[in-house]
Amino acid sequence: MRCDSHPLHTGAAASGGRVIAAGGYTTRTIYQRVFREARPYRLQLLGMLALSLISTPVALLTPLPLKIVVDSVLGDKPLPGFMQPVVPGFITGSKGMILILAVALVVIVALLAQLREICSLILSTYTGEKLVMDFRARLFRHAQRLSFSYHDWRGTADSIYRIQYDAPAVQWITTEGIVPLVTSMVTLVSMIYITALIDLQLALVALAVSPLLFLILRIYGQRLRTGWHGQKKLESSTLRVVQETLGGIRVVKAFGQEDRERERFTGKASETLRARIRLSFQEGGLGLMVGLVIAAGEAAVIFIGVRNVQAGTLTLGNLLLVMGYLSQLYRPLQSISKKVGDLQHSLASAERTFALLDQTPEVIEKPNATPLSRAKGAVSFQNVSFAYEGNNPVLQNVSFEVDSGTRVGIAGATGAGKTTLVSLLTRFYDPTSGRITLDGVDLRDYKIADLRKQFAIVLQEPVLFSTSIAENIAYANPDATYEEIVAAARAANAHEFITHLPEGYDTQVGERGMRLSGGERQRISLARAFLKDAPILILDEPTSSVDMKTEALIMEAMTRLMHERTTFMIAHRLSTLVNCDVRLQIEGGRVIDFEQQRNMEAGAGGNAAESLPQSKEIQ
Numbered sequence: 001m002r003c004d005s006h007p008l009h010t011g012a013a014a015s016g017g018r019v020i021a022a023g024g025y026t027t028r029t030i031y032q033r034v035f036r037e038a039r040p041y042r043l044q045l046l047g048m049l050a051l052s053l054i055s056t057p058v059a060l061l062t063p064l065p066l067k068i069v070v071d072s073v074l075g076d077k078p079l080p081g082f083m084q085p086v087v088p089g090f091i092t093g094s095k096g097m098i099l100i101l102a103v104a105l106v107v108i109v110a111l112l113a114q115l116r117e118i119c120s121l122i123l124s125t126y127t128g129e130k131l132v133m134d135f136r137a138r139l140f141r142h143a144q145r146l147s148f149s150y151h152d153w154r155g156t157a158d159s160i161y162r163i164q165y166d167a168p169a170v171q172w173i174t175t176e177g178i179v180p181l182v183t184s185m186v187t188l189v190s191m192i193y194i195t196a197l198i199d200l201q202l203a204l205v206a207l208a209v210s211p212l213l214f215l216i217l218r219i220y221g222q223r224l225r226t227g228w229h230g231q232k233k234l235e236s237s238t239l240r241v242v243q244e245t246l247g248g249i250r251v252v253k254a255f256g257q258e259d260r261e262r263e264r265f266t267g268k269a270s271e272t273l274r275a276r277i278r279l280s281f282q283e284g285g286l287g288l289m290v291g292l293v294i295a296a297g298e299a300a301v302i303f304i305g306v307r308n309v310q311a312g313t314l315t316l317g318n319l320l321l322v323m324g325y326l327s328q329l330y331r332p333l334q335s336i337s338k339k340v341g342d343l344q345h346s347l348a349s350a351e352r353t354f355a356l357l358d359q360t361p362e363v364i365e366k367p368n369a370t371p372l373s374r375a376k377g378a379v380s381f382q383n384v385s386f387a388y389e390g391n392n393p394v395l396q397n398v399s400f401e402v403d404s405g406t407r408v409g410i411a412g413a414t415g416a417g418k419t420t421l422v423s424l425l426t427r428f429y430d431p432t433s434g435r436i437t438l439d440g441v442d443l444r445d446y447k448i449a450d451l452r453k454q455f456a457i458v459l460q461e462p463v464l465f466s467t468s469i470a471e472n473i474a475y476a477n478p479d480a481t482y483e484e485i486v487a488a489a490r491a492a493n494a495h496e497f498i499t500h501l502p503e504g505y506d507t508q509v510g511e512r513g514m515r516l517s518g519g520e521r522q523r524i525s526l527a528r529a530f531l532k533d534a535p536i537l538i539l540d541e542p543t544s545s546v547d548m549k550t551e552a553l554i555m556e557a558m559t560r561l562m563h564e565r566t567t568f569m570i571a572h573r574l575s576t577l578v579n580c581d582v583r584l585q586i587e588g589g590r591v592i593d594f595e596q597q598r599n600m601e602a603g604a605g606g607n608a609a610e611s612l613p614q615s616k617e618i619q
Helices: 027-061 064-073 095-145 148-154 156-166 169-198 200-207 210-247 249-254 258-311 316-357 418-425 448-452 469-476 482-491 495-499 518-532 548-562 594-602 605-611
Strands: 379-389 392-402 407-412 433-438 455-458 536-540 566-570 582-587 590-593
Touching: 027 095, 027 169, 027 316, 064 095, 064 316, 095 156, 095 169, 095 316, 148 156, 156 210, 156 316, 169 200, 169 316, 200 258, 210 249, 210 258, 210 316, 249 258, 258 316, 379 418, 392 418, 392 433, 392 590, 407 418, 418 536, 418 566, 455 518, 469 482, 469 518, 482 495, 482 518, 482 548, 518 548, 536 548, 548 566
Parallel strands: 407 566, 407 582, 455 536, 536 566
Antiparallel strands: 379 392, 379 433, 582 590
């Protein structure tokens, strides 16, 4: 083995601490991205559009029975021209039969409308929920791939909020936004055309308000979008307070800080409330402006229409028909106005989800990465430096080599870089400079999934999931049999305490394993490592928080686990490293000879310290 220690070259680039900021997104870009997400469901969306467009002819038929009653039952006008060829003569010759026809049309039109609503609801629910589920799965998978530095910087609550609460925006934009908007536009054009056939002047008057409406929507839309961005950030920060408080509930209760955390939560919630009220005022203002403009259009049509009836250029039935169509004409305008306002909420959420997807993992896999089945375990650090931030190096030009099967003990003060060293080995981060090889191949040349299969890791704070003990052990190998799980537990000295639990291996461990003691959690973590049977083992201070009896059990299990495996064991207590073949001391990001450091501590006064350099090359 060889260890080197040199100063860090100035100008070394930092990695690991960068969080790539997502740039702004234009409305057009967001729509393009949403359509790309919805492309696999284009047939369902076309079906939804077709069902939605059926509402246009249904809407055109809605006021028709009233016109027939007024003009052909109460008056002496014939049926509309398009109906005469299809209506039998015995009906057209009797006002009583025409009245029955009008009443039947009311029922038929209502039935068609309800059937369309039911089919549209079922299809839109299926399509929307499936779209959101797949999109959330993509976001969740991508969030897992992001580097630790991103989650350290942003916090997990932000990602949780985007996955759970922002992701449904793609559903709303496609199924509740775009489809209704297209339908409203088609309905609008149809109503304008029909109204123009009846009275061109009234159609032009009714349409005159449209440019003013679109101008209002453009102005208010941008304001609402900006407001919703701020609202989402505040809601995310409120969720962060809840997550931190409940995650650390034992500390909160131990220090009696429940009231303080409640005040912190209510403070964030109050900010969110004030922001939401401001948005409500803006949305209300938009609705007020749209309502006034539409009311002005309706008033103008009524005024001109009545004058035309008085002048004899328009029948009363046609005026009523125009007024019926006018309500249908303004309904899509109101729908478009409301959808555009509501759409800003979803556009803001969609932008946040795409910003998460566009975050680039710092640890990336090469296009033609080398597969790896099972490594021999020879590890080499070659002039490795690393910094979480550019001006704060953690490791400085560290070099050493270990053969396969070597047990390496790593000691050093807190913050010296011990955990960082093994994090580089598993490619949780990549070195700022230098290279690390496994069996002579740079770690960056391997497939990431294959590389990480070579390591079994036991942490100082064991991580358990809120499932059964058996499932937690089998996390290392989901295909393991029950016998293999029990064998791993026996090897980790965990079988005895597991069998004494009420439900044995089916016992639920609770959130983060809190129903078990620290030593029990650690032995389950060791059993998981036994089951994985990886060629390289990383033990990060596995006995630092257990009693002496439990430590003896864990050390005995670890001795079996280390057999014929390359092992990196981190420990504060030097006695824990007594069985290691090679022992390293890390100080200030540099590796120095451990035996040399022990002699310095045992030396008499300052003479021993002066006789040995702090850092030198060891052959």
